[in-house]
Amino acid sequence: MKDDKTEDQILDAAEKIFQRKGMDGARMQEIANEAGINKAMLHYYYRTKRFLFEAVFSKAFSLIAPEINRVVNDDTELFEKIRKFTHSYIDFIQKHPYLPNFIIQELNRDSDFIKILQEKKGFPDFRNFRAQVEKEVRDGNIRPIKAEQLFIHLLSLNIFPFLAAPLFKGFLKLDDKTYKAMMEERKEEISDLLIKYLKNE
Amino acid sequence: MKDDKTEDQILDAAEKIFQRKGMDGARMQEIANEAGINKAMLHYYYRTKRFLFEAVFSKAFSLIAPEINRVVNDDTELFEKIRKFTHSYIDFIQKHPYLPNFIIQELNRDSDFIKILQEKKGFPDFRNFRAQVEKEVRDGNIRPIKAEQLFIHLLSLNIFPFLAAPLFKGFLKLDDKTYKAMMEERKEEISDLLIKYLKNE
């Protein structure tokens, strides 16, 4: 079982609170309440707030990393890859709506976090994707483009609409339901945009 | 002069601190130090931390709003508009690097903020842009696309790379200088992507 042990109950509770409120906004007491456990236990298992936070952050990142690796470390054909990533990422994020904001926010808050993550195994390695894009360009299958720019396009188009959901809902005057439906539509929209552009079609 | 009055000195200092650390991470003492002034003055002029924060947030939003209005409330021809927005937004953000993260973060933290902003004059009105895109589609000048999706594409491609700069620098193993150069390149990359797609060219 996942929640057998107090340590895991704490981590689950901390996840909820930290992802909603961030490192600075979260309170140890709140996490303890959420875990249905005493505040002293948090320190017993994780020593400090910072260590607990880092455990949560690492776990969050290890959820995202495989998604990224589907792009950079996978030998699917390029268009298929774009299509699959876009579809699966948007499904993934519907399940973890707080994740992108949490990651982005804390990386901007503490610039050392990314260095810690880079050391870990499973950290996405971009080289395969670069090679793949360069080959497609060389073979004349796609319009000339830098792999980095395509990668940034792909992630921006997929991630930002969730990060900026309150903003877009405000601008476009959409309710939650309509906005969610629009995110579903984007699976096709994004694939279509990138693939037709690359194919020069 | 801008900094004649204490009230403005405080607002400037608060801007710096809040934009770097957010509402929860910022300390009144830190803002006072930054302003070279006493902590009691902050309360004298702005009563509470929250009011001071709201003043900063409103000002930040009033800096971004005109940028958005260049897209939604301006009768420039569509392709020209995409090109101009992309170029000017990327310049704008190099001058205010903390702004997008600040806005997004606080809108996610407090979902009521957007409602307050919607009331204010100058809040972007999407209707003109929708009409413009619909007309271009009807006239057969561009590929069929919903105005909302195009709007989200445009903002995502422009804003996210700054928001996620630490992440992309980590993934792509780029230093600040190289990344900045890449953001310059994106002015053309983004325009090219959207316009060629729309023109079906």
Next chain:
DNA sequence: GTCTATAGAAGGATAGAC
């Protein structure tokens, strides 16, 4: 391992002199 109680520090806010 788990709890209660509390230390110790920090932060927002105010009183009151000038």
Next chain:
DNA sequence: GTCTATCCTTCTATAGAC
């Protein structure tokens, strides 16, 4: 308007009983 001093609450963290 501006400052110093201080109140009071909140928060992280630990001590110590069971």
